Amino acid sequence: xxxxxxxxxxxxxxxxxxxxxxxxxxxxxxxxxxxxxxxxxxxxxxxxxxxxxxxxxxxxxxxxxxxxxxxxxxxxxxxxxxxxxxxxxxxxxxxxxxxxxxxxxxxxxxxxxxxxxxxxxxxxxxxxxxxxxxxxxxx
Ligand SMILES: [Zn+2]
Ligand SMILES: [Zn+2]
Numbered sequence: 711x712x713x714x715x716x717x718x719x720x721x722x723x724x725x726x727x728x729x730x731x732x733x734x735x736x737x738x739x740x741x742x743x744x745x746x747x748x749x750x751x752x753x754x755x756x757x758x759x760x761x762x763x764x765x766x767x768x769x770x771x772x773x774x775x776x777x778x779x780x781x782x783x784x785x786x787x788x789x790x791x792x793x794x795x796x797x798x799x800x801x802x803x804x805x806x807x808x809x810x811x812x813x814x815x816x817x818x819x820x821x822x823x824x825x826x827x828x829x830x831x832x833x834x835x836x837x838x839x840x841x842x843x844x845x846x847x848x849x
Contacts, residue, residue: 712725714730715730716730716734717729717731718732718735719734719735739771742771743775743780745765745767746775747780749761749765750782750787754783754784754786755784755786755788756787757788758772758773758788761789776803777791777804779803781802787801793805793806794809795809795813796808
């Protein structure tokens with residue numbers, strides 16, 4: 711059994727897997743997520759600062775949820791995140807439409823070359839590949 715310090719509260723706990731956060735704090739973050747989700751449903755046009763203030767969650771955490779596509783915003787919501795490829799402002803996920811298109815195209819090319827992902831940067835994770843497959847299915 712491995713014992714670690716929680717990154718959030720510093721307490722010692724039995725580490726199993728995932729981020730170095732104790733079950734208590736994980737539960738608190740999950741509770742916050744529900745609070746934020748509800749707040750957004752009731753205040754569709756709230757911006758990041760407001761949500762952060764009203765729900766007492768730091769904006770970094772909110773951005774993380776947006777990237778994970780756990781939080782959904784209406785089209786007129788002022789909340790945007792940067793596309794991880796080109797930096798364009800988008801309303802959710804990790805990449806803008808243009809970059810998703812671009813990635814789908816390079817995947818097509820790679821498939822043409824016998825399925826070798828020649829264009830994939832080395833730091834891409836397997837998760838990205840499944841995302842790309844999903845984009846292809848959408849076409
Ligand atoms: Zn903790
Ligand atoms: Zn982009």
